[in-house]
Amino acid sequence: MGRLGWVDPESFMQRNHELMDAYSAGKLAMEEFMAFSLEPMAGRTPEEVDHLVGPWVEDVIEPIIYSDACKCIAQHRAKGDRILVISASGVHLVKPIAERLGIDEVLGIELDVQHGVYSGATVGVLTYREGKITRLMEWLDAEGENLEGASFYSDSRNDLPLLLKVDHPNVVNPDPVLLEHAQQAGWPVHTWV
Structure with a gap:
């Protein structure tokens, strides 16, 4: 986005790091993060954004996907398990990443489109913390499924409600917070590379 002049790269990355630190500390207001991250997309078509996301997934994300x-x-x-990716990221990012993993079903933060362009706002319940449960339960109801026997994998304390x-x-x-909880609960702890 910086190369296209959509954002000032230095100030954008600085604010992004601040917000990601808040996420890591379990203190992020997701609404604030989404307003920040979607602002450069406001007024742009989904096709314009998708044109950037594809190469970003290929160049940045694919090399860091764990083989495990x-x-x-x-x-x-x-x-024969049904596989669903549920992420606190925008669905415009989650879907192409999941597709690279051969996964068709995703839940992510939905973006508002008005008159063919992104408005810069989100739609519905954010897939973050307890919102993941809300969205997952809605999805399960719509699909005629339930959580019986379900597995969930996460690296973040923010996912404790769903775990x-x-x-x-x-x-x-x-x-560290999730590790401590997992050890106390006797959950499997994986180190993926």
């Missing part, structure tokens, strides 16, 4: 994550996905797929809800919580490269 791919193995885990393959194991669940071999067992506590599933039968098989798994923590992966966890933050």
